[in-house]
Amino acid sequence: MNNPSFRNWQSVQEEVLRRIHARVWTPGNLIPNEADLALEFGCARTTVNRALRSLAESGLLDRRRKAGTRVAAQPVAKATLDITVIRIEIEDRGQKYGYQRIERGETVPPLAISGAMKTHATRPLLHVRALHMADDTPYAFEDRWINPEVVPKGLAESYETVSANEWLLKHAPYTHGEIAFSATSATSEEAGILCCNKNSALLTIDRLTWDGSSTVTKVRLLFEPGHQLRTNL
Amino acid sequence: MNNPSFRNWQSVQEEVLRRIHARVWTPGNLIPNEADLALEFGCARTTVNRALRSLAESGLLDRRRKAGTRVAAQPVAKATLDITVIRIEIEDRGQKYGYQRIERGETVPPLAISGAMKTHATRPLLHVRALHMADDTPYAFEDRWINPEVVPKGLAESYETVSANEWLLKHAPYTHGEIAFSATSATSEEAGILCCNKNSALLTIDRLTWDGSSTVTKVRLLFEPGHQLRTNL
DNA sequence: CAGTTTTTTATGTATGTACATAATAACATT
DNA sequence: AATGTTATTATGTACATACATAAAAAACTG
Structure with missing residues (x-):
């Protein structure tokens, strides 16, 4: 493995998205834990956390303490409508x-x-x-x-x-x-x-x-x- | 001032919401910067940042570097619809x-x-x-x-x-x-x-x-x- | 072996520090 | 005065560390 080094949370998020999309990580299955990913990506765990939390908020990942993080089995697409004046x-x-x-x-x-x-x-x-x-x-x-x-x-x-x-x-x-x-x-x-x-x-x-x-x-x-x-x- | 001490980002967020709601901070107007709020709330700036960022994401605050944070003049309500199978x-x-x-x-x-x-x-x-x-x-x-x-x-x-x-x-x-x-x-x-x-x-x-x-x-x-x-x- | 308690573990978050970045304000130059 | 340059400043983020918390797994107990 080379060392692409993902140094900010956006690039970590992109890489995670790429892997989900490329079926490296498949729906319903666990992905490595934050600590391991941090090690692999060459960044701090907090950075990985930021990326994964944001993906979980948008419904693409399911996260539970101790249980770990998995790709959402049936991705709940969240359509956000801006209701304004x-x-x-x-x-x-x-x-x-x-x-x-x-x-x-x-x-x-x-x-x-x-x-x-x-x-x-x-x-x-x-x-x-x-x-x-x-x-x-x-x-x-x-x-x-x-x-x-x-x-x-x-x-x-x-x-x-x-x-x-x-x-x-x-x-x-x-x-x-x-x-x-x-x-x-x-x-x-x-x-x-x-x-x-x-x-x-x-x-x-x-x-x-x-x-x-x-x-x-x-x-x-x-x-x-x-x-x-x-x-x- | 007493020292209520808001020690987690959720309680900081609640307090911010309360102030917006109670018109202590009014739509379109600047609120104190993160450093001052951290001082007032007795927590780290990162904690204040977390609370404010989250409120900005939901459209209640407008934030811009250097310009500061203000209560959204035009609160854009974001209706999130979950589109699932x-x-x-x-x-x-x-x-x-x-x-x-x-x-x-x-x-x-x-x-x-x-x-x-x-x-x-x-x-x-x-x-x-x-x-x-x-x-x-x-x-x-x-x-x-x-x-x-x-x-x-x-x-x-x-x-x-x-x-x-x-x-x-x-x-x-x-x-x-x-x-x-x-x-x-x-x-x-x-x-x-x-x-x-x-x-x-x-x-x-x-x-x-x-x-x-x-x-x-x-x-x-x-x-x-x-x-x-x-x-x- | 069922039920309970303890341990383990992955995520969640708080903190201090440091630096990045964008946008404004202040200043200097022509 | 118009323009370009340089500080200044508030937010944005990265990191190491520490502890909190929920939930699963393991150990224990009757």
């Missing part, structure tokens, strides 16, 4: 952002909403509906419920020029949330708003965000027909 | 997995396919269509094209009992890929296969995987109506 999303594509508030009110929500948000069934919530546009064509319809107990300052906003999407991200901190992707058929009202045919298939994102133990907001985003969310693996 | 996906839900091959053939693909896969327009590819079932009801329809030049062994498979989805993950390595989520309307054929109404809105995943500079496979997955992909933020 819609305005930025559109501007990043080089399109002109447009926004239009459709409705704003303090109303008692349907049971499905108060149930999911775990608010009292008779308690009114702030309800904001708006349309986001890219280059003057409809891009996404936002239907949002905001919990005024958690975000009292949200009641003072009109959401006429700044979307709730953006205002909340800036002013309402949250600790965690859930997100769900699905496909729904456009109702006739939604079709009207998005300027598409009734029953068009719409990519839908439902998001529920929490601040500690109370819900901040629940939002449904309906994207224009044909919209794609893309990422690399 | 469909059989595992179903079994993890505690449901019975079923599989049925619908079609297998070596045919010249439509131009849209050969174009995306960058194969010669007249070259036949392996085409496999199959249905994945959960508890005996249709779950996902898989429509796949395989490049036999890259995966010659794939030609020997019938895909009658083992899905192409699973076979490929085990036998065909890939270096990178693209994935796109969208919503499509069920054609009458798709509706027949998935036992749903025509024009139902179907969550759709298109995936294209590469091995170096050649495409391994292109697959479209159509999920049963109402299907959701969920994750936490």
